Amino acid sequence: MQNLSHSLSLAPLYRHRVFQSSRKVDCHAQVANELSEHDLFWKGDDVDTVLFKAAIQQLQIFMLKYGAEVVVRPRLFDGFALVHMTLSGTAEIEADGQKVCIPQGKTALIAPKRNLRLWWQAGSEQLILKVPLALFDELSAQGQAVHPGIPSLFMLPERAVPHWDLLVQSLLRVLALPGEHEGHSAWINHFERGAAQFLLSQLTSTYTAPPTAAGLAANESAENLVGAGKLQRLDMLEKYIKTRLCAPLSLADLANAAGVSVRALNGLCHQHHGVAPMDLLRNIRLDAVRERLLTHPGANITDTAFEFGFGHLGRFSAYYRERFGELPKQTRVAAR
Template sequence: MLNTVHALSLEPLYRRRVFQSSRKVDCHAQVANELSEHDLFWKGDDVDTVLFKAAIQQLQIFMLKYGAEVIVRPRLFNGFALVHMTLSGSAEIESDGRKVCIPQGHTALIAPKRNLRLWWQAGSEQLILKVPLALFEELRAAGQSAPLELPSVLLLPPQAAPYWDLLIQSLLRVLALPEQGQGQGQGEWVRHFERSAVQFLLSQLTSTVEPVTSPSGAQRGASQCADSLVGAGKLQRLDMLERYIRSRLCAPLALADLAGAAGVSVRTLNALCHQQYGVAPMDLLRNIRLDAVRERLLTHPGANVTDTAFEFGFGHLGRFSAYYRERFGELPKQTRGMLR
């Protein structure tokens, strides 16, 4: 079924098909029921959705294909993280403002704190591992390491891919075991494979996320300044920036204003925002304002689109509509129409 760079044998998973459909409403409802509540925006009519699912012990593993190009905006995860492997095609993930591309053969850990947006290329197929946060914490505590703080999105480095594939293949082979054989000995063996996979993810948390673009020589100095702000210091600067933006959603703001609010230079702020969010500071400002517009339209059925755009700092309606559609996959009036 799959044309994939991964040398994975997915036959045990293929014996556990949840559904297959070409009806958009059915596809949305089924995936929401199995994975997470979400908004789903179709960018074509070539719908051929298929979902496979298997539970191991604490982990769940899925294979999902939509057929058409889609934009997915899930609700915040409740007590779990996802590991997203692109088997064919390409995907893009924007989690808490940080954007990464996951081409075929790559894997990312996703644990959003504020918002999440996924784009899947038409025909792409994804293997998804659902991991309880409690299992991460259990293994972290057993290793007596510092308190766990999962990143919003972590792209596994290419050198980790062969080891991760071996771990996933071990989990897939577990699915082929006869259920009646789940005695104490075999149960401990299965538990070992689950914990090994999650322990490997924990080991990667100290790895550097692959940059979306390689920094030029002129950017390295600012990146080094941003790197000097580590741990709580870096997060404090970014929290100061976000609070400043959210308190001035309708005010005209310049790049120098944002840098001053964060207490850093413009160059350092630019590097910080690219490291943490995957976008420039002014793009971050625009995205936060767009999110505020969408929240208003979704929670206030009578809200006027033009008035709302002006209220949150968008003075040019044409550009506002283009930005909104690029971020959410639909026009503002379509968002408001969802409530009718």
């Protein structure tokens, strides 16, 4: 198995293989039995599915690879949320109208209320943590964590990923314990609750519910916001964009994320960035592409462009040259 991101050692999990198969029917049935009922659409014949699963106490942890490119449409989850970590390749998740791209090294929390669709790149590997919603409720009831409500789809902020990886690695190490031992149960419970508390803390500090119509009306013009208020709205906008770099976003989506009207957002972006909101979105995505090419000179330019939301390669190259004065391939060559 590959382990190209998250700096995780999955050896303890690899001792718990559920199945490995190249038959599509077997793969569908086995995964449905272990995770959730779902419709599965294969987009290739290079099937090499492998599933590992281990139960801790309240949590279950999986590593799943299909081999071929797939689209998965699960039924609504019954009493649990999934934490989806891309170990290699790229995944795209759409839940209740929200869409995010989860490239290698990124993590998302999924708890759909109406519908869910997942696309996995051929050969991608995903680590999945199954968390009972009752655990979140329990922590909240005991006052050990604030429960802001679990959103349909939440991208873990980049700054939080290293800390989350440490928690997951601790859970994985639990699987390597030699057997039942006095005191193990309480110790394991501590790590499980710590992981759930951490997720709730990130939701509390990062997730912003969509603004109400009354809130938008109160912010009809940029002039109604002063000083730190303007900077706070722009910060909300940039955080929203950076967690959805490959998702299709509209001007209305950006305004909702900032908690202002479209007109107010246009004024804020021109005042502080000198460009319109959609141009700001494009620039942030271009900056992300450049950073990837500079830090990973071997990255494929086409794949990187798609990963960060550019569907038309000709326009992407033109935008890139306009912003940085060189073509993407020149950046990559200079970084080597």
